[in-house]
Amino acid sequence: AQSVAQPEDQVNVAEGNPLTVKCTYSVSGNPYLFWYVQYPNRGLQFLLKYITGDNLVKGSYGFEAEFNKSQTSFHLKKPSALVSDSALYFCAVRDFQGSSGSARQLTFGSGTQLTVLP
Amino acid sequence: DSGVTQTPKHLITATGQRVTLRCSPRSGDLSVYWYQQSLDQGLQFLIQYYNGEERAKGNILERFSAQQFPDLHSELNLSSLELGDSALYFCASSVAPAGSTDTQYFGPGTRLTVL
Numbered sequence: 702a703q704s705v706a707q708p709e710d711q712v713n714v715a716e717g718n719p720l721t722v723k724c725t726y727s728v729s730g731n732p733y734l735f736w737y738v739q740y741p742n743r744g745l746q747f748l749l750k751y752i753t754g755d756n757l758v759k760g761s762y763g764f765e766a767e768f769n770k771s772q773t774s775f776h777l778k779k780p781s782a783l784v785s786d787s788a789l790y791f792c793a794v795r796d797f798q799g800s801s802g803s804a805r806q807l808t809f810g811s812g813t814q815l816t817v818l819p
Numbered sequence: 820d821s822g823v824t825q826t827p828k829h830l831i832t833a834t835g836q837r838v839t840l841r842c843s844p845r846s847g848d849l850s851v852y853w854y855q856q857s858l859d860q861g862l863q864f865l866i867q868y869y870n871g872e873e874r875a876k877g878n879i880l881e882r883f884s885a886q887q888f889p890d891l892h893s894e895l896n897l898s899s900l901e902l903g904d905s906a907l908y909f910c911a912s913s914v915a916p917a918g919s920t921d922t923q924y925f926g927p928g929t930r931l932t933v934l
Contacts, residue, residue: 733920744821744909744925745862752920791862806852806875807923809862 703728703796707810714782715818722777722813724792733795734775735807736766740788748790751775762786782817789814822846823912823926831932837898840929844891844912850874851893852913852923853885857906868893900933907931 704727714720726732733752737745749760756768766777775792792810822845832838844851853865855878864877868887879885882900887893897904907930911923 735922737925744823744927745911746821747922747924750920750922806864806867806877808864811861 703732703794703808705792705794705808705810707790707792707813709813710811711814711816713816713818716784717781720779720782720786720815720817722790722792722815724775724777724810725773726775726792726794727773728794728796730796732775734766734768735793735795736760736764736775736777737791737793737809738788739791739812745791748777784817784819787815787817821924821926823910823924825908825910825926825929827929828927829930829932831934832900833934834900834902836900836933837896838900838931840895840897840908840910840931842893842895842910842912842926844893844910845924848912848914848924849891850913850915850921850923851887851891852911853879853893853895854909854911854925855906856909856928860906862909865895897931902933905931905933 706725735750736748739745749758751758751768759765764779789812791812793807824843826841849870852867856862865879866885867875871887882898885895907928909928910926913921913923915921
């Protein structure tokens with residue numbers, strides 16, 4: 702079964718500093734990887750995804766993520782954090798070769814609360 | 820705004836009752852997914868419909884059911900409600916069935932409170 706781990710419940714960073722939100726995954730086949738962001742009382746917003754190709758994926762709002770197959774990681778990064786980036790971030794994985802419809806669904810991590818301090 | 824709409828935004832009801840949550844997918848999307856978000860369970864996939872047919876089931880209780888109508892909107896029915904059913908329920912939509920490279924776009928959610 703596929704799984705996603707976000708090892709940090711909370712990440713604090715000063716405004717203007719680079720930020721990293723960590724994600725590791727486990728799938729039996731090839732992974733499709735996603736990052737979503739959730740602002741308070743809002744739904745999840747899609748940030749970026751990795752399907753294949755270049756290991757560095759660029760997404761919305763200046764975010765990017767690096768796929769590392771050997772480390773089974775897909776960390777979210779931004780060179781310069783903004784206070785408005787403060788939100789809950791979710792990593793998700795889909796196993797393209799899952800054996801059933803259920804197995805091919807998105808599995809989400811537990812989320813990382815990012816706080817950018819002014 | 821993702822283009823996925825959900826109604827109502829908030830729902831307060833009592834234990835034992837039945838409620839219906841509604842979702843309209845983005846224009847052109849054929850797949851609808853339902854998720855439950857709670858503090859203790861995180862974000863859990865419940866069920867998926869594609870073009871009116873059930874495609875996959877996740878951790879959905881037998882007290883819960885869903886359907887997708889010919890106009891592609893979907894309803895999630897929750898019955899015999901318990902306190903533990905209090906959660907945020909999200910609907911998401913995508914163009915294709917799961918297993919593709921599709922992105923799921925999420926609605927704003929319905930917050931259900933069971934008293």
